[in-house]
Amino acid sequence: MAKIENGRQSADSRSIRTISSSHMDDESSLGSDSEMNGFTNDRHTDKYGFIGGAQQYSEESAQDVPPEVLRQREVKWLDMLSNWDKWMVKRHKKVRLRCQKGIPPSLRGRAWLYLSGGKVKREQNRGKFEELDSQAGDPKELDVIEKDLHRQFPFHEMFVSRGGHGQKDLFRVLKAYTLYRPEEGYCQAQAPIAAVLLMHMPAEDAFWGLVQICEKYLPGYYSAGLEAIQLDGEILYALTRRVSPITYRHLEKHKIEPILYMTEWFMCAFSRTLPWASVLRVWDMFLCDGVKIIFRVGLVLLKCMLGTREKLNACQGQYETMELLRTIEPRYMQEGFLVREVLDVPISERDVESEHHVQLKRWRKNRGELHWKSPPRMHGARAIMASEPPSRQDLRQNPTIIVESPLPAPQLQKREKKGKEEKKSIKKESMKKTPPVTEIPNPYNLPGDPQLPLRDPHEKNWNNPCFILDSSHSLTHSLTLRPSACQPSPLSLYQALAQLSHIPATGCTMANVTAAQLWATIVYFSYDFYSACF
Structure with a gap:
């Protein structure tokens, strides 16, 4: 710890690795004994499963969602989870x-x-967890895991009993991971991650x-x-300069390294x-959009706690600043406020990756190559899904979940029927063809001349004007018009268009003529007719 506080030097791997648990040991061990003796059967549990005052700000900061809104959201999520691949590919913004x-x-x-890709990973490795669970494991790793079990959310009903089902499942998950990644082993910060997951899903x-x-999401952490966590600390430090310059200058002035306050975060x-x-x-x-959310939350907390002159006046040194960051004001952590602020932070995955390249280059210049070659970081659910090889595509097409909808059966059937009818109508409209147009009779036909013939363009009989279209339209015959009528005969126009479109002149009707052809012909005939008459 002392090495890190004195400068940006590389610390001993074991001392750095346990830095994240220093606060955990101090805070969570206070309740380790009371979890066995301090509670009775009539203990109060909040809606999240916490007993007593371990999460004193949870209910105060929680936003109450009306039951009807919650039911509507459940129906929408059921639909998404039942068609997960389609939603992720076509409507990811909605997700x-x-x-x-x-x-x-x-x-x-x-x-x-599903967001994390854990479902696909499980399908790809059927039986793997049972295989790992049945193995003994490394005694040294197991001993460390055993000591950490009682420290993970000791006031939650799942983990309150020493040797209870929650602690047993947590032990199984962490032991299986040490066997799955023996080169990485166990890190104390993995225990709270696994515990949060166990509160919402089975052990496998x-x-x-x-x-x-x-x-x-967090490779190499x-x-x-x-x-990796030290490198991301430098990235956070650089992004702070962009989001809150006053905070950045204060941290730089007092030489407060990112590793001191952001490791546990x-x-x-x-x-x-x-x-x-x-x-x-x-x-x-975080599971939808990736690590940029973690960066945004950290930036919001730094900005709120150190982003004004009034707050900086209260912390004139390194110790005071660290204490301020350890005891963040509840109002800045309130659900509604925090989510709004996080969404407003102008930091994208591109910004994170760009700064990552800058800091990695600086790291290599000052410290040499990274000793741990971690896989590339995936920025959220969509990137994880896109990284799946084509040979695994079939695994993602299976139905994701089968859960009964909270809607009553008649209402659900009515909703499904309405959706099917809308899809049919849309499909019908897209495939709808132009209806046939009835033949329009020629209003200018004379009794003795029902149909004016096409004439030879080389015939020089100008008693009746002869109008010729240019050869670029492949019409080599002229059309005879009667000047006394002052208009071309529509049927003659049809015949001209038939020549233009290589349609047989016999039986030529408006149905055989496109709008573009008709318009082009009218324009040419109007121009030629005007020139011939005047």
Whole structure:
């Protein structure tokens, strides 16, 4: 710890790796004994499953969604989850918008599994979790995991009992990951990530969700040396300069390294920092849009806590600044406020990647190559889905979930019938052909001359004017018009158009003539008729 506080030097890998758990040990161990003896059967549990005051700001900061709105959102999410691939490919913006509004609690676990790509990963590796679960594992890793179990949300009903089903499942998930990625092993910051997933899904799904977060969303975060988290700290530091220059200057003035305040934020995805209502909303957006959401949340907290002169006057040194960042004001973590601010931060995945290249180049210049070669980071659900090889496409086409809709059966059938009728009508309109046009009789025919013949263009009989179209229109015959009528005969126009379009003149009607051909012919005839008469 001392090495990091004195400058931007590379610290011992083990000391850096446990930096994220220093706050965890101090805070969560306070309730480790009370979880066995301090509660009775009539203990109060909030709607998130927390007992007592462990999440004192959760209900205060939570936004109450009306039941009817919640039911409507559930129906929409059921439709999306039943046609997941189609929605992700064609209507991803709508999926993102619904994630920003908040995933319904009843479907959050399933939605997270699909957003992260954990469902596809599970289908690709059927039986893998059971195989890993049946193995013994490394005793050293298991000993560390065992010591960390009681520290993970000790006031949540799933993990309140030592040796209960929640702690057992957490142990299984973490042990399976150490066997799945033995070169990476176990990192203490993985435990809260796995615990959050277990609150919403079974152990096997939580395992694959953890795999996806570690491999796709936050690659290299939990490896020895934690080079990836240090690199992202430099990225956050640079982005702070763009979002809040006053905050950046203050941190630079007091030489406060990003690793000191952002490690727990990023490695635990704010699960140990924010009220639970805000944690869930941040995770909804994080699993949809990727790590840029984590950067945005960090930037919002830095800006709110250090972005004004009044606040900076209260922290004139490094210690005061660190204490301020450790005890963030509840109003800045409130669900509605935080989500609005996060969505307003002008930082995209392109900005993150651009700054990543800059900081990586600087890292290599000052420290050399990275020791841990992590896979490329995927920015959200769509990028993860697009990265699937074509040979695996069939796995994604299976129905995702089968859940009964909360709508009554008659209302659901009526809704489905209406949707089918709308699709049929749209398809019918798109395939609709132009109706046949009835033949228009010639209003200018004379009794003795029902149809004016086409004449030879070389015939020089000017008693009746002869108008010739140029050869570019492939019409080599002229059309005879009667000056006394002052208009061309429509049937003669049909015959001319028949020559123009290579349509037989016999039986030529308006139905054989396109609008463009008719208009072109009228323009030419109008010009030639005017020239001949005058």
